[in-house]
Amino acid sequence: MIPTHVVLLGAASYESVSCVTANFQAFVRDLSHEDLDVEENLQEMVELIFKRAVKKPDSAAVFAELCQHLSEVEFQSLSDWSVSVSFRSLLVKHCQAEFMKNLDKEGIHQESWSCLKPVQDVRVTDRLREEQQNTKPSGRFLNMLRFIGELFLSKVLAEKSMHCCIRRLLQKGDGPSLEGLCQLLQMIQQDLEVVTEKELMDTYYNQLDHMAEKGKRAPRLSLLLRETVDARKMAYSTPH
Secondary structure (H helix, E strand, C coil): CCCHHHHHHHCHHHCCHHHHHHHHHHHHHHCCHHHHCCHHHHHHHHHHHHHHHHHCHHHHHHHHHHHHHHCCCEEECCCCCCCEEEHHHHHHHHHHHHHHHHHHHCCCCHHHHHHHCCCCCHHHHHHHHHHHHHCCCCHHHHHHHHHHHHHHHCCCCCHHHHHHHHHHHHHHCCHHHHHHHHHHHHHHHHHHHHCCCHHHHHHHHHHHHHHHHCCCCCHHHHHHHHHHHHHHHHHHHCCC
């Protein structure tokens, strides 16, 4: 049975951004941990909050704050009493799964080129590769990254999760991945710098700088890469 407060999350009270914000404090006060003492119910809560946050990106910070309040919910697993179940651990796993699923969906996949191999038309392959480099990301992909960034800013997700996301996005290196990475870094850069060695952050931004200079990038994407790199330089040059 889904807890009452999960039902409320999906009801009309969360249909508008203003309503979410206005009722947030009262909603958190009314949340009872007793409604979330079954793993299935807690998982339902995680999935519904994630879905709502991605659907309403302007309220991503509000949903991240809600997750921060719920992150202390923890109890022993009914199936294994030696294991504890927490909202935070379930949320981290769900974020990882959603990130990988959505990353795989973005852009043009290498497998789609396989049908061209017998033809061995270099021009067609090059055109597809260039298209992959410049494809725009979906709104859902960007919204998901925005929520993940807000979860880090709210100290629900650790810096390790951010580094995992950054490396995966750099590794894929196509248009959607790089645009999503730029959005994520512009959100979290200052907070991530505090808990990360400068040399590692330099490595990320040096790669972006190199990609911005490389040919066959759409002007829009090259500009975004350059703006992201320059924003960090400006942050360092601004006196504190």
